[in-house]
Amino acid sequence: MIIRPAAEADETAIMAIVTPVLRAGETYAVDSDLSDAAMRDYWFLPAHAVFVAEDAGGILGTYYLQANQRGGGAHVANCGYMVSDKAQGKGVAAAMCEHSQVVAKEHGFRAMQFNHVVSANVRAVALWQRLGFEIVGTLPKAFKHPVHGYVDSFVMFKMLV
């Protein structure tokens, strides 16, 4: 598996991963009924640097990296990660998260923050914790999950330097 910046030719494969995750509405605070084009615009925001993880079989996952805030908050990075259904359980998310921390440090970021990790997404929470992120905040009932109803979200944070 290699992880590299996304190229224009990757867009269809990337959105084949991103669109179903956003349509499910279980993990990202994004309208699940956006048009495909709007979902594309969300993932490829101008401020996002987009990466892909791939092996010989194709693209396994994608992530974006951006500054979480501007001005006095511009030294904290933010990322979102998604893994193809077919590539679950192979360590793709962990590899992308490690990669993103290296890239973030190269770009001068001093920390990384996830603003809204849905507590029901227990695998993600456990993975980020294993990779050194701490739950620094709990947002009570801040996410309306399509199956579980109102659930807490976590703010997770890791110092990089």
Add this chain to the structure above:
Amino acid sequence: MIIRPAAEADETAIMAIVTPVLRAGETYAVDSDLSDAAMRDYWFLPAHAVFVAEDAGGILGTYYLQANQRGGGAHVANCGYMVSDKAQGKGVAAAMCEHSQVVAKEHGFRAMQFNHVVSANVRAVALWQRLGFEIVGTLPKAFKHPVHGYVDSFVMFKMLV
């Protein structure tokens, strides 16, 4: 003092409050060297409902209200408040915050979240606490203050229903 939706004619008076606060770079995570036009665009984002507090002497303060997230997070409101230098200490911020909670409830929001309250802004932190907001998260060294250097920021949250 009354609080009402901003009208187009209020823009100059609003930006006379907003621009110096953003230029100071001490409380909002916004680039302090944005152009005046970009600062205007920041305060009047299409997603922002903008309000003003005024008395017979003119506009004393302004706030915006928006959804803090989309999708599963769209039931949590977010606001930013600013008070004119000349109107400090008169309860304008408190009045605007109370007003914003009423408006938020009218619009169906179930909670209100402030994402990035700079810990060095002790008056604001104390005021929001007095008005029922809790510090639900601490973002370590997440704000580079022009005077104090890297300081913590707080995530503050209040249930409205």
